[in-house]
Amino acid sequence: NVVGLIADHRQVYLLCEYTTEVWSDVGSYPFPFQCVPGSTIQHGCAAKGSIARFGESFAFLAKDRRGTATVQMANGYQLVKISTHAIEYAINTYSVISDATAYTYQTKGHEFYVLTFPTADVTWVFDNATQMWHQRAWRDTNNVLHGHRGNCATFFNGDVVVGDYTNGYLYVLS
Numbered sequence: 001n002v003v004g005l006i007a008d009h010r011q012v013y014l015l016c017e018y019t020t021e022v023w024s025d026v027g028s029y030p031f032p033f034q035c036v037p038g039s040t041i042q043h044g045c046a047a048k049g050s051i052a053r054f055g056e057s058f059a060f061l062a063k064d065r066r067g068t069a070t071v072q073m074a075n076g077y078q079l080v081k082i083s084t085h086a087i088e089y090a091i092n093t094y095s096v097i098s099d100a101t102a103y104t105y106q107t108k109g110h111e112f113y114v115l116t117f118p119t120a121d122v123t124w125v126f127d128n129a130t131q132m133w134h135q136r137a138w139r140d141t142n143n144v145l146h147g148h149r150g151n152c153a154t155f156f157n158g159d160v161v162v163g164d165y166t167n168g169y170l171y172v173l174s
Helices: 084-090
Strands: 002-008 011-016 020-025 032-035 051-054 057-063 072-074 078-081 101-107 112-115 122-127 132-139 145-147 149-158 160-162 170-172
Touching: 002 057, 032 170, 051 101, 051 112, 057 101, 072 084, 078 084, 084 122, 101 149
Parallel strands: none
Antiparallel strands: 002 011, 011 020, 020 032, 051 057, 057 072, 072 078, 101 112, 112 122, 122 132, 132 145, 149 160, 160 170
16 A cells, blocks of 8 residues: 655655655657656555655655565665664554654755654754764653654745644744
């Protein structure tokens, strides 16, 4: 079953449950798309909301039939694992990962992939420049940490603006 899709370099990546197929517009009739031979990838998508443009391609929360969920970044018809063993361990302890959402943004020479798990109330962020992960959170009035409040981002007027899932407000990220 197709979980999600993304267009990348004029090709369509169909991310299924356990595999990914790359399709290209070959101009045929009545259906113009055809699967690119040799492009099937042996990882699928664990959360449709985790697919996000990143670097010169895209990243997503991946899964396959052989093991646990990982975070992968596409590089042509190959995937590059960007999650570490520690991140994978944390992700795979969450009771639900299919609700994960992601967005990306750039600032000061760094591009970030922000991956939030709403049910687990946790946010992990990958910095493409340093190739390192960190966790983001906010603290409520009871001193309890929660996943980062940003759930989307855009670049506007020279600033990165994020949307807050708790109240719908927009904030300049700093």
